[in-house]
Amino acid sequence: MNSDILILGGTGSIGYAFTMELVAQKIPVTLLVRDIHKAQQIFDQTPLIEFVEGDVQNGALLKTLAQDKKVIFHGINYSYEAWKGNMQQATQNVIEAASLNKAQIIFPGNIYNYGLIQTPIMEESPENPCAVKGQIRVELEAMMRTAAQNNLCKLLIVRLPDFWGPNVMNEGVRPIFANALKGKPMRWLCNMDIPHQTVYTPDAAKIMVELMKIKQVEEVSVYNYGGQVHASMRTLFAKIAEQAGQPAKYQLMSKWMINLLAIFIPVLKEIKEMTYLYENTVVLNDDKLRRLFPEFKETPLEEAIKTALSWKGYQS
Incomplete structure (x- = not known):
């Protein structure tokens, strides 16, 4: 079954929920995973998921998989101590793969970009990280924003707090x-x-899938989803x-x-x-998202x- 969607980090927290929501809606997906056996143990058997074994650090493989894709879900993560270098290279590979078909990159953001902010975080709040990992998140988003503004891809950032x-x-x-x-x-x-503030991952996945379905007019779209x-x-x-x-x-x-x-x-x-x-x-303020989906409930x-x-x- 042909898929328009490539999921990276599909065996992780948000990637798993996003994949399961797509499958529930009968939308086929391709997952790049490092261990097919492990991935098959996590997911129920379904013809809607195509597993490909490999690593996002393999840029050539990523480009091959992305040639016919309209959406690339960037859910790649590493343990904290391995963020530096790995996250930047993975993101650069995602950008280059997305640029082949001007695909939409969906990126689950977080609140690290804003440091210790006293007021609710709005989509347009100024970034002011107070930790190295916050600085890295700002850098990753800047890389993808620049690519989108240069018409290489589209970028959808869905910003989340802690999730479970x-x-x-x-x-x-x-x-x-x-x-x-x-x-x-x-x-x-x-x-x-x-x-x-926390988010239940299946709720976040529903939000991301619905946002994906909307024709994205702007090069970069950002939405907060704060959960509860x-x-x-x-x-x-x-x-x-x-x-x-x-x-x-x-x-x-x-x-x-x-x-x-x-x-x-x-x-x-x-x-x-x-x-x-x-x-x-x-906390994140998600009024913008609630106005867009007024009937959505956790x-x-x-x-x-x-x-x-x-x-x-x-x-x-």
Whole structure:
């Protein structure tokens, strides 16, 4: 089955949700994956998904796959300590591949670009990163914006806060759900008792697919999708524990503990500079998106939590 859509990072958190939403709408896709066997274990068998084994760092392969594609979903990610260099090269390869057919690049953005901002982030808010990873995100978006403005491609940025849902397997989210199922403490950083914004990945995927379907007139389109602001992560964790049928237990990793462990654990060294996002409330304003899709509603929280808890990756 021929596909107009190439998905990069399809076995990751947002890429998985985006792929599953397309499949649910009977839209065929091509996934470039590093391990076909692993990918086939994550996705249910369907003729709507074509798997190709390879690496996004292989620019020649990416160009071959992109020749007939109208959309390239750029969901590529690396562990924090491997961002520098890898993310820039991957993005350059995506741009060159998209330019063959002036394809639309869909890029899930985040809030790192804005640093510790006191007001809700608007689509036009000035970028002011206060961490290296924020600087890298600004650089990546600038690369793609320049390409789009030079008529090499189209660019759709959908900016998201923290996210959770099926197949969100990073070490910030996976232990929350896995531990809840076992009655173990659910971990968080710095402060559990301030408002925090999160997105359920299947909801984000629905938004991105609907935005993809709109004929993009401008070279660059940017939309925020903020999901829900929870009164605190403690209240959200209590609801997760309730759905798991276990007592709510919490484990807070303080900033001084992160700083201490960062001496020995490389990924914590990278997380250390991001603690401002856990000590403060930083939120996206998504009024622009809500006006565009006034009838859109998030998945009810209890239903979303049940679905996430049933994800096979949290069961072991």
